[in-house]
Amino acid sequence: MILEQILITPWVDMISMPALFFQTIWEGFVSGVLYSLIALGFVLIFKASGIFNFAQGILVVFSALTLIGLHSNGLPAYIAVVVTLLIMALIALGIEKFVLRKLVNQPDIILFMATIGLTYFLIGVGEFIFGGENKVMITKELGLPNDSWVFDVYDDIIIIQQLDFTTVIVALSLVILLTCFHNFTRMGRAVRAVADDHQAALSVGIHLSSIWFVVWFIAGIIALATGIVWGARAGVSFALEVIAYKALPVLMLGGLTSVPGAIIGGILIGILEKIFEIYWGQPLLGGNTETWFAFMLALLILIFKPQGLFGERIIERI
């Protein structure tokens, strides 16, 4: 009986109600895209400086709050975006100057801790300036669509929010831009060189601290984009910080050093956790399984592939 509920009923439900199934997949896909966006910020910084940047989640919240705060003080939406980007650049500069440069060559865990310290600091500053309450993202002013498309499938309906569609477009264009930057610009090549080997890069005359600044700034841009699209779905508050935790299994699953890994990992986790929640979690386990499913999935896969799906092989020597 219980076996039937675990093994058979969910599959039957999926086939008998295709509209619900597709809806679930679409919603999982969209949240997966958002996970990937955050994970992308992580991967960029990890590749370029070997830092496991825990502060990415709070950068998302902080940039979104700054944008809303600037707009509510009378700046037009698009100018507010530009000013927010300038502020993100300042933050990147500050991080490079006061944290990273002083901690060069320290063990990974120390740098990781420093980014958690940074997280606390930014939460404190953010709540101090903007207050702790939930804020509404200025979607209309930024020209983001608000409607939804409704499709008929076998007498059922699938609703696709145009906002979600925009999210996917934004994410896609960010990834393409990033790939172009990495592959076709001088700066991008320098970033790749630093990622490969710090010391070799230094010795051919690449300015390390400016590369770190650029990388953190790009992470800031990604954070702002994530903040806008995620904030439009769920509002902006420091509760958003929890999505930073979601990015961790995404990263591990995809491999810490792989950009495509972050994207595929994010989408995979987004879809699978939604499906698990709808077909297994809610009927059998009392729901809310999304809080841990991603971690368990990543753990299971890591047991068989210890460096994630696309991570670089770690070669161990004595």
Next chain:
Amino acid sequence: MIYREAGQFKISYGADNAFLPVLQDKFLLLIILTLFWIVFPVFASDFAFQAILLPFLIYSLAAIGLNILTGYAGQLSLGTGGFMGVGAYACYKIITLFPEINIVIAILISGIFSSVVGVLFGLPSLKIKGFYLAISTLAAQFFLVWFFEKVAWLYNYNTSGAIEVPTLYISGITVTGPSAESLVKYYVVLSVISLLTILVINIVRGKMGRQWQAIRDNDIAAEIIGIRLMFSKITAFAVSSYVVGIAGALLVFFWKGAAEANLFEIRLSFEILFMVIIGGLGSILGAYLGALFIVVLPVLINVVPHFLGLSIASATVEHVNLIIIGSLIIAILVIEPHGLSRLWLITREKLRLWPFPY
């Protein structure tokens, strides 16, 4: 001059192996023990017990537990909060199922449960290494908190969903529950923690601890010289989660008095990890110093403006608190990445030579 060990001779192998070979260290330890066993209990107010002494002791124990795993065996763990929760819930179930059992014994037993859970989530460490291992303990963290919420049996089907500590007695004296005196609670906690600290110090000084350190420094090399990786890693997880679980049980039974699942969420894990890192990885003293830092600092920040006659809204204080803690963490990491315990060692070395330059 002050720390000069000239003239202190060791005439037996046992003396050479002593825990504190230098006389001055023994004096210092004696002073600290007197402070905690006699001076503080006599002079501390109820507020001092609740806001500083009890949390300091309990968090130190948790930090010692995590230090075994992260500092000595080199396995990063982000699931401390979850393991503390296992200890707390196990202790609550033991107490409610067998009401006549002695609370201290119940707490010592509850550690075994968190130990088992710790080993379970430690098993992947044989395969997964470095930052990737964090996923295993993170999975434990999120899964356990969800589990505490969903399984009503764990909190005896309370409508509030929280575990509430019953009033318990040891030979006629109330030790837990709202009517227990802070002083009694303090002594129970202090005894448990003293006992466990002695135990842990000797474990990490002994064979097992040396194996853990060998694995931390280079696990392939350790394997080649004949250390059983699997056994050592698993014991590290077991001992660490045992200590952490006891800290969790103490946290609920002797300090908070009641707990919901969200008490044990990831924020707690990070707080403990901070204590370990700020105090110094691989140092028992460091665990205490780190806990002191993280527990006392917020209290100080709350109290200082009050003394200066400034009135600041409590929300503002909280934000300023976060800013200060965040920047202090970064500052300490920048000044001394090996933590407060290394700072103490440097001071000690300076005192040894003082007032001469060399």
